Amino acid sequence: MNLPSKYLENAVDAFASLPGIGKRTALRLTLHLLKKDKGQVLKFADTFKDLILEVKSCKKCHNLSDQEICSICQSPKRDTSLICVVEDIRDILAIESTQQYKGIYHVLGGLISPMDGVGPNDLTITHLEARVKSEQVTEVILALSATMEGDTTNFYLYRKLNSLEVKISTIARGIGIGDELEYTDEITLGKSILNRLPFENSLTN
Amino acid sequence: MNLPSKYLENAVDAFASLPGIGKRTALRLTLHLLKKDKGQVLKFADTFKDLILEVKSCKKCHNLSDQEICSICQSPKRDTSLICVVEDIRDILAIESTQQYKGIYHVLGGLISPMDGVGPNDLTITHLEARVKSEQVTEVILALSATMEGDTTNFYLYRKLNSLEVKISTIARGIGIGDELEYTDEITLGKSILNRLPFENSLTN
Numbered sequence: 001m002n003l004p005s006k007y008l009e010n011a012v013d014a015f016a017s018l019p020g021i022g023k024r025t026a027l028r029l030t031l032h033l034l035k036k037d038k039g040q041v042l043k044f045a046d047t048f049k050d051l052i053l054e055v056k057s058c059k060k061c062h063n064l065s066d067q068e069i070c071s072i073c074q075s076p077k078r079d080t081s082l083i084c085v086v087e088d089i090r091d092i093l094a095i096e097s098t099q100q101y102k103g104i105y106h107v108l109g110g111l112i113s114p115m116d117g118v119g120p121n122d123l124t125i126t127h128l129e130a131r132v133k134s135e136q137v138t139e140v141i142l143a144l145s146a147t148m149e150g151d152t153t154n155f156y157l158y159r160k161l162n163s164l165e166v167k168i169s170t171i172a173r174g175i176g177i178g179d180e181l182e183y184t185d186e187i188t189l190g191k192s193i194l195n196r197l198p199f200e201n202s203l204t205n
Numbered sequence: 206m207n208l209p210s211k212y213l214e215n216a217v218d219a220f221a222s223l224p225g226i227g228k229r230t231a232l233r234l235t236l237h238l239l240k241k242d243k244g245q246v247l248k249f250a251d252t253f254k255d256l257i258l259e260v261k262s263c264k265k266c267h268n269l270s271d272q273e274i275c276s277i278c279q280s281p282k283r284d285t286s287l288i289c290v291v292e293d294i295r296d297i298l299a300i301e302s303t304q305q306y307k308g309i310y311h312v313l314g315g316l317i318s319p320m321d322g323v324g325p326n327d328l329t330i331t332h333l334e335a336r337v338k339s340e341q342v343t344e345v346i347l348a349l350s351a352t353m354e355g356d357t358t359n360f361y362l363y364r365k366l367n368s369l370e371v372k373i374s375t376i377a378r379g380i381g382i383g384d385e386l387e388y389t390d391e392i393t394l395g396k397s398i399l400n401r402l403p404f405e406n407s408l409t410n
Contacts, residue, residue, distance in 0.1 A: 044253055
């Protein structure tokens with residue numbers, strides 16, 4: 001693309017540097033901005049400055065926050081003996097929206113993935129160990145994706161935490177609510193038979 | 206979504222205000238920015254400030270430019286007697302990439318669309334008329350989309366310019382190169398039979 005202005009080109013490149021946005025979409029977004037008021041676009045730009053300058057990582061759980069300690073860790077209503085380990089803050093949002101969990105969190109910041117060059121030291125695993133040792137933690141719930149990387153990380157965490165006096169659990173894997181048996185893959189179905197539950201647990205609410 | 210930081214929320218809202226970007230994608234993009242260096246994100250933000258403060262609309266043709274007059278209008282190599290009327294600057298990019306056109310352009314800034322509340326006065330049609338009257342223009346090529354709005358605008362422009370001494374043409378409509386007859390809609394196929402060309406014109410290049 002041979003754009004008629006270098007500022008236009010810079011803005012297109014900026015958008016195109018974001019994941020999942022190609023050059024054409026980037027141009028569409030840039031032209032959309034050009035149709036807005038000057039004030040609106042300046043505010044749009046400032047939003048990202050504020051973001052990078054103001055948003056902090058919670059010192060306890062690595063959730064994002066405006067303060068040093070996030071609102072979940074600060075809340076007196078949460079059960080601090082329960083730590084749910086997640087990959088990133090989107091998982092916290094997903095779990096919070098279920099309104100089923102009253103413990104606190106620990107954000108790993110990724111999953112162990114040798115293919116992508118992510119090792120245990122790139123994650124907040126040492127900090128998690130320290131938390132389990134120093135805080136009054138009774139259970140660590142591993143809530144990672146059911147992928148190769150998730151399983152690898154689960155296993156690594158299990159080995160690290162197993163020697164400590166803490167219960168380690170993982171979220172249940174099985175047939176999703178609303179799924180049909182016929183279309184469920186055999187590994188999930190097999191696991192869900194092996195890990196069958198007392199009937200009472202299966203009732204939704 | 207109940208985000209843990211208001212700055213995070215603002216950035217997500219900013220991304221989500223762009224066309225085709227939902228809240229989930231906006232969050233993904235925002236978290237992507239947060240993983241970058243502070244300097245990179247500040248530069249990202251500044252790009253949009255520069256965009257809105259520096260990019261101008263060409264005084265002659267309404268193309269975007271860093272200068273008052275765009276590079277196409279300034280070029281001594283272009284045939285200024287030929288004006289190609291397009292909807293927006295993306296169409297200029299598309300036509301320029303064909304390397305088949307050596308005239309200049311006029312960007313309307315949209316198409317007449319009563320449904321969207323866009324009337325002739327919202328477009329640069331008066332300026333186009335003035336250009337045809339004052340510049341040495343021999344031909345106006347209407348290169349608008351083959352849609353209802355494009356046709357309406359074509360017809361409106363034809364009525365406005367017809368009284369002036371200028372040839373008015375539209376880009377050819379017919380079977381796209383590489384298309385199969387069998388799968389072409391009947392209106393296009395019908396038009397392409399009515400507007401058939403001398404055989405020599407049909408050879409690609």
